[in-house]
Amino acid sequence: MFILRSPLYVDRMRSYTEYLTMNVPGKMAFVNLTPRVEECVRKSGVKEGLCLVNTMHITASVFINDNEQGLHHDFGVWLETLAPFNPDPNVYHHNRTGEDNADAHLKRQIMGREVVVAITKGKLDFGPWEQIFYGEFDGNRAKRVLVKIIGE
Amino acid sequence: MFILRSPLYVDRMRSYTEYLTMNVPGKMAFVNLTPRVEECVRKSGVKEGLCLVNTMHITASVFINDNEQGLHHDFGVWLETLAPFNPDPNVYHHNRTGEDNADAHLKRQIMGREVVVAITKGKLDFGPWEQIFYGEFDGNRAKRVLVKIIGE
Amino acid sequence: MFILRSPLYVDRMRSYTEYLTMNVPGKMAFVNLTPRVEECVRKSGVKEGLCLVNTMHITASVFINDNEQGLHHDFGVWLETLAPFNPDPNVYHHNRTGEDNADAHLKRQIMGREVVVAITKGKLDFGPWEQIFYGEFDGNRAKRVLVKIIGE
Numbered sequence: 001m002f003i004l005r006s007p008l009y010v011d012r013m014r015s016y017t018e019y020l021t022m023n024v025p026g027k028m029a030f031v032n033l034t035p036r037v038e039e040c041v042r043k044s045g046v047k048e049g050l051c052l053v054n055t056m057h058i059t060a061s062v063f064i065n066d067n068e069q070g071l072h073h074d075f076g077v078w079l080e081t082l083a084p085f086n087p088d089p090n091v092y093h094h095n096r097t098g099e100d101n102a103d104a105h106l107k108r109q110i111m112g113r114e115v116v117v118a119i120t121k122g123k124l125d126f127g128p129w130e131q132i133f134y135g136e137f138d139g140n141r142a143k144r145v146l147v148k149i150i151g152e
Numbered sequence: 153m154f155i156l157r158s159p160l161y162v163d164r165m166r167s168y169t170e171y172l173t174m175n176v177p178g179k180m181a182f183v184n185l186t187p188r189v190e191e192c193v194r195k196s197g198v199k200e201g202l203c204l205v206n207t208m209h210i211t212a213s214v215f216i217n218d219n220e221q222g223l224h225h226d227f228g229v230w231l232e233t234l235a236p237f238n239p240d241p242n243v244y245h246h247n248r249t250g251e252d253n254a255d256a257h258l259k260r261q262i263m264g265r266e267v268v269v270a271i272t273k274g275k276l277d278f279g280p281w282e283q284i285f286y287g288e289f290d291g292n293r294a295k296r297v298l299v300k301i302i303g304e
Numbered sequence: 305m306f307i308l309r310s311p312l313y314v315d316r317m318r319s320y321t322e323y324l325t326m327n328v329p330g331k332m333a334f335v336n337l338t339p340r341v342e343e344c345v346r347k348s349g350v351k352e353g354l355c356l357v358n359t360m361h362i363t364a365s366v367f368i369n370d371n372e373q374g375l376h377h378d379f380g381v382w383l384e385t386l387a388p389f390n391p392d393p394n395v396y397h398h399n400r401t402g403e404d405n406a407d408a409h410l411k412r413q414i415m416g417r418e419v420v421v422a423i424t425k426g427k428l429d430f431g432p433w434e435q436i437f438y439g440e441f442d443g444n445r446a447k448r449v450l451v452k453i454i455g456e
Contacts, residue, residue, distance in 0.1 A: 013165045013304045013317045015200035017272050048319035049454055050356060052202060052268050056279025058217050064417050065362050065409055070397030074406050075413075078387065083230065093222030102226050105217055109227075109263055111413055113216050116268055116356050116420055118452035120321050125450060127360025146277060148270035150201055150303060151454060152317045165317045165456045167352035169424050204354060204420050208431025210369050235382065245374030254378050257369055261379075261415055265368050268420055298429060300422035302353055302455060 016044030016149040022060075024139035028079075028107075030072045031134040033062070033145065037117075038124060040147045047122045049151015053132055054114035057143040059104035061111035061135035079107045079137075104137035111135045119151055168196030168301040174212075176291035180231075180259075182224045183286040185214070185297065189269075190276060192299045199274045201303015205284055206266035209295040211256035213263035213287035231259045231289075256289035263287045271303055320348030320453040326364075328443035332383075332411075334376045335438040337366070337449065341421075342428060344451045351426045353455015357436055358418035361447040363408035365415035365439035383411045383441075408441035415439045423455055 018040045022031060037053055055062050065071065083106035089095040092102030115132060118125040134145055170192045174183060189205055207214050217223065235258035241247040244254030267284060270277040286297055322344045326335060341357055359366050369375065387410035393399040396406030419436060422429040438449055 015304065017200070017270065017277070048321070050202065050354065050452065052270055054268075054270070056282065058279070058281050063413065065413070066398075068398060068401060070400050071406060071409055073397045074410070078410055082234065082386065093225045094218075094220060096222050097220060102223060105223055106226070106230055109215065109217070112264065112416065114268060116358075116418060118321065118356055118358070118450055120452070125321070125452065127362070127448060129362050130360065144279060146270055148202065148272070148277070152319065167456065169352070169422065169429070202354065204422055206420075206422070208434065210431070210433050234386065245377045246370075246372060248374050249372060254375060257375055258378070258382055261367065261369070264416065266420060296431060298422055298431075300354065300424070300429065 013150065013152060014044065014046050016040065016046065018147045020145040020147065022134055022136065022143045022145060024136040026139055028076055029136045029139060030075065032067055033132045033134050037132055037147055041119055041124060041149060044149040046119050046149050046151035049119045049149060051117045051119055051124065052114060052148045053117070054146050055134065055143065056146055059101050059108055059138035060143055061108045062114055062132065062145060063111045063135060064115050064130050064132055066129055067131040079110060082110060083107045101138040107137045119149065165302065165304060166196065166198050168192065168198065170299045172297040172299065174286055174288065174295045174297060176288040178291055179289070180228055181288045181291060182227065184219055185284045185286050189284055189299055193271055193276060193301060196301040198271050198301050198303035201271045201301060203269045203271055203276065204266060204300040205269070206298050207286065207295065208298055211253050211260055211290035212295055213260045214266055214284065214297060215263045215287060216267050216282050216284055218281055219283040231262060234262060235259045253290040259289045271301065317454065317456060318348065318350050320344065320350065322451045324449040324451065326438055326440065326447045326449060328440040330443055331441070332380055333440045333443060334379065336371055337436045337438050341436055341451055345423055345428060345453060348453040350423055350453050350455035353423045353453060355421045355423055355428065356418060356452045357421070358450050359438065359447065360450055363405050363412055363442035364447055365412045366418055366436065366449060367415045367439060368419050368434050368436055370433055371435040383414060386414060387411045405442040411441045423453065
């Protein structure tokens with residue numbers, strides 16, 4: 001008689017996909033995604049693996065930093081200095097398309113599109129202050145964030 | 153009689169590796185990699201997983217943004233403002249090595265080295281405007297991009 | 305009689321986790337992590353997969369660039385230009401918390417939190433000059449870097 005031993009099942013690969021919808025009023029804002037991503041990890045059943053969190057839009061970011069309002073204010077001021085809003089199509093050629101959001105495409109490059117977080121013993125393997133944020137740079141409409149988990 | 157059921161095979165891990173060669177004339181340019189990465193995903197047979205796309209060179213980037221020529225023009229102007237070309241070894245110490253490309257190493261940090269994209273139901277799980285680009289900041293020679301896919 | 309064939313075992317997923325401790329004297333510095341990450345890959349036994357390396361702290365970075373001292377000097381000067389140190393809480397609101405490291409949170413966004421590197425045939429699949437660095441922007445205390453490997 002053949003008995004199929006559990007390690008085959010323990011080691012098998014799992015994946016999990018969830019889409020979060022963001023609806024940020026105003027042009028720029030930062031939203032803490034951490035509780036929602038933790039819930040995805042729990043639902044996935046993955047104990048050891050990787051968790052990708054990315055914005056699906058090109059005028060927004062997903063990044064990891066501090067959950068501190070003063071710092072978020074500083075991010076806003078700083079990004080406006082590095083990549084200022086300017087609807088003038090002579091300043092940003094992208095705005096010749098009829099858009100006025102060229103600056104948001106640049107700001108997103110500074111802050112990044114995605115984070116990849118380790119999952120260890122069934123939890124996001126975070127340092128003491130790490131939190132996942134959605135950064136909106138051209139808001140006032142619905143956008144999506146993708147959470148993809150693979151592991152065992 | 154023991155029958156080995158298909159889930160064991162369905163859930164097994166697969167990986168796929170491909171190297172794309174870039175040959176960009178001129179110092180700075182952006183090349184859309186999306187069709188070639190989609191072809192890699194198709195060849196990998198992976199239905200659920202992660203796709204890493206990274207430049208293998210440190211004066212180039214792989215990033216996701218809009219397939220719009222005006223925006224690419226804006227990226228070029230903006231990067232030149234944030235990290236201007238200057239061959240003077242008193243301005244950039246890296247150029248004391250005999251290179252003149254210190255600015256390209258800095259530009260690449262703004263735009264990033266890699267992207268990780270979810271694969272769902274056998275396809276790159278993209279938002280409406282997401283496209284993968286190779287960003288060259290010190291061209292006129294052959295460079296490589298790595299596509300690595302893992303999943304089930 | 306049923307014989308369980310080896311492909312089931314060859315294809316099974318593995319994971320590996322290691323924490324590296326960094327202790328950088330001084331405020332800003334760059335440390336080459338490559339040999340320690342290569343050792344993790346060797347210990348993991350993974351032949352085909354992905355290797356995530358991330359700082360667990362929000363005033364530090366992990367990034368890939370050149371192992372060249374002149375360039376590291378240039379990174380320091382450049383980051384100080386883009387996100388200057390300033391303890392004044394009127395300049396950076398984050399410094400109203402009693403911290404003086406707002407600039408380090410900004411510098412880290414430029415340089416990034418993490419890298420994901422392909423593992424091919426049991427080795428980090430690197431281009432000719434790629435090396436992994438830890439970037440410290442608020443040092444003089446112990447911090448950790450996470451190495452997470454998944455694959456087969």
